[in-house]
Amino acid sequence: MYEYEGEDVFVIDSHLHLWDATEENIVHEGGEQFIQCFYDYHTAFTPEEKQWSLEEYRKYGADRMKADLFGNAAVDMGIFQPTYLTDFYDDGFNTTEDNAELAEEHPERFVLNGTFDPRDGEEGLEYLEELNDEYDLQGVKLYTAEWRGDSKGWRLDSEESFRFLEKCAELGIRNIHPHKGPTIRPLNRDAFDVADVDDAATSFPELNFVVEHVGLPRLDDFCWIAAQEPNVYGGLAVAAPMAVHRPRKFGEIMGELLFWLGEDRLLFGSDYALWNPDWLVDVVMNAELTEEQRDEYGVELDLETKKKIMGENAAELYDIDIEAKKEQFESDDVTEEFGLADHYAGSSTAPADD
Amino acid sequence: MAAESRDGDVTEASVRERLDRVTDPELDTSIVELEYIDEIRIDHAEGQDPSASRAVHVAMTLPTAWCSPAFAWMMTTDARDEVEALPGVTRATIELQEHMHEREINRGVNERLSFGEAFPDADGSVEPVRAELDEKARISRQHDATGALLDAGLDGDQIVALTRSDLDLDADADHARVWVRDGSLAVTVDADPLERYLEKARTTGLVDDDHPELFRTPEGDPVDPDAFETVRHRTRLAGVNMSGQGSVCDALHESRRAEDRPPLSMRSD
Numbered sequence: 108m109y110e111y112e113g114e115d116v117f118v119i120d121s122h123l124h125l126w127d128a129t130e131e132n133i134v135h136e137g138g139e140q141f142i143q144c145f146y147d148y149h150t151a152f153t154p155e156e157k158q159w160s161l162e163e164y165r166k167y168g169a170d171r172m173k174a175d176l177f178g179n180a181a182v183d184m185g186i187f188q189p190t191y192l193t194d195f196y197d198d199g200f201n202t203t204e205d206n207a208e209l210a211e212e213h214p215e216r217f218v219l220n221g222t223f224d225p226r227d228g229e230e231g232l233e234y235l236e237e238l239n240d241e242y243d244l245q246g247v248k249l250y251t252a253e254w255r256g257d258s259k260g261w262r263l264d265s266e267e268s269f270r271f272l273e274k275c276a277e278l279g280i281r282n283i284h285p286h287k288g289p290t291i292r293p294l295n296r297d298a299f300d301v302a303d304v305d306d307a308a309t310s311f312p313e314l315n316f317v318v319e320h321v322g323l324p325r326l327d328d329f330c331w332i333a334a335q336e337p338n339v340y341g342g343l344a345v346a347a348p349m350a351v352h353r354p355r356k357f358g359e360i361m362g363e364l365l366f367w368l369g370e371d372r373l374l375f376g377s378d379y380a381l382w383n384p385d386w387l388v389d390v391v392m393n394a395e396l397t398e399e400q401r402d403e404y405g406v407e408l409d410l411e412t413k414k415k416i417m418g419e420n421a422a423e424l425y426d427i428d429i430e431a432k433k434e435q436f437e438s439d440d441v442t443e444e445f446g447l448a449d450h451y452a453g454s455s456t457a458p459a460d461d
Numbered sequence: 462m463a464a465e466s467r468d469g470d471v472t473e474a475s476v477r478e479r480l481d482r483v484t485d486p487e488l489d490t491s492i493v494e495l496e497y498i499d500e501i502r503i504d505h506a507e508g509q510d511p512s513a514s515r516a517v518h519v520a521m522t523l524p525t526a527w528c529s530p531a532f533a534w535m536m537t538t539d540a541r542d543e544v545e546a547l548p549g550v551t552r553a554t555i556e557l558q559e560h561m562h563e564r565e566i567n568r569g570v571n572e573r574l575s576f577g578e579a580f581p582d583a584d585g586s587v588e589p590v591r592a593e594l595d596e597k598a599r600i601s602r603q604h605d606a607t608g609a610l611l612d613a614g615l616d617g618d619q620i621v622a623l624t625r626s627d628l629d630l631d632a633d634a635d636h637a638r639v640w641v642r643d644g645s646l647a648v649t650v651d652a653d654p655l656e657r658y659l660e661k662a663r664t665t666g667l668v669d670d671d672h673p674e675l676f677r678t679p680e681g682d683p684v685d686p687d688a689f690e691t692v693r694h695r696t697r698l699a700g701v702n703m704s705g706q707g708s709v710c711d712a713l714h715e716s717r718r719a720e721d722r723p724p725l726s727m728r729s730d
Contacts (some may be wrong), residue, residue: 140561144527151709151716259584324487324706327597327698331679349708356708359701366694 108450110393116414117429119421120185120384122344128165138195141454144382152348156387169209177445183389186218188248209414215439219427220246225267226255234430239278245425246282264306272311276456282424288320310334320345322375330367350394358396362404370412473501479543486535487597490705497521517544520556530562531587537570547612592656599661599705600679602695606658613650618688624673
């Protein structure tokens, strides 16, 4: 568990991938461009001494991932968000099945999300049911800008999409995570457009819409929609690492998000392996608003707010009982493997002396 | 030298000055200021009269190879057209470097194709995208303009009622006069944010539409005095979004220009 000035902060990293971008898996030039684009983002927002090589970045595997998340106790739990990209990658880039490799090994530590693509029609609905039967889904990650044959994407507010959202509601899959952020090859189509979230969120008040990457570079449209739709949340993947080299800008963005959405509707995510929580959690926990920003926005980014963003808000959406988890993690396999018992020892008894 | 500098005298500085008028549409910032320009070459054919018309070659690189092709298209075609508007330039060629679509874009821009011809698989033209980004720039600039008016002592009620004829931008080079209280009082305001706002208000068609009010909601309607604060917050948000995206591009740009960074072509197979 991450410790901030003597206080425990339970961290749920709400945006994780276990991907394979090895050359053998790439079947379209878009696949190579995609991983290189990711790598550009990685190097731009990672401290120099923490940067990976492109080769490491292509495929890191479950063991390394586990060590990165839990090795220095930065993360307590994680949520997998699949990204299929099957037109670009032979076996898919980061599928639910890939993610299951690690999630099934440590079910107490991970939430495994599924996905759907309304362009798959009946077959897609069946696949969603299969995933739900297999993994008892609580959420889906959606990639509306994904290429599929001649199609360059789809809209969340389309009739076909609504059929799938209805199916989610019926199956009890409550958390919908549309990716609205950086992508490659939007051509003239505006892949960042968040307007389709508005209608979907109004039509499905029983579902939660976590807009990943807070719509960057459409933060303005996103905040305005979220201010009016109480079931719209912001996923901080991509925004969070701005705290590294652009702390002032990070503060401004957090100021806007807290002003428009409040502290209960923001979720931390590293976007691993785009960025690594083993340093990112620390950077975000130490980020501050300037006095000027606090005055301008009338909000605080204090410890209570950060605890919500780093874990409590995600726990609320995914029915995670943090106190029960702390007790469970006193002796689970991950704690044994990485010697984390001390981190959780204080949860049921007096804090351990370190 | 200076005496010889006439319309037909094309220099690197005069080309740069034209390019400075081209903005990255997503950031509403000059491509010169953003350091996208790598090279300006003015072709001096041997034995040619130096004052004769000539060809100009501009090479540029965007922050990422993945920068939206639509945005790249806007910047390269705008750069071409601005440079060719310079007296004495017969032809401008643009060379976009290290972009995933550099081939399509360079061919399209230099062979004067339309976006649809350059990108047969794109659905639609770039104009709606350009219009939307102009609108965002207008909203963001409104924040600066209304901020300057607030600083000068106007209140929200006065600001939402202002019309074009209440502004006198010719007071002096740096200052504008703004008439309030039915023209009975003139307030002096920093001219730059007002001029910048007016430029985009014109581009987006707000100056000549059915409403006389100068400032608008993000949707383009006159601002209800009760909604002044909310509109101020929304215009602030538009600016933060733009500069936030600017920071992302800037970081990508820096990392891409790092000394130990292998060129894109070396990193792909």
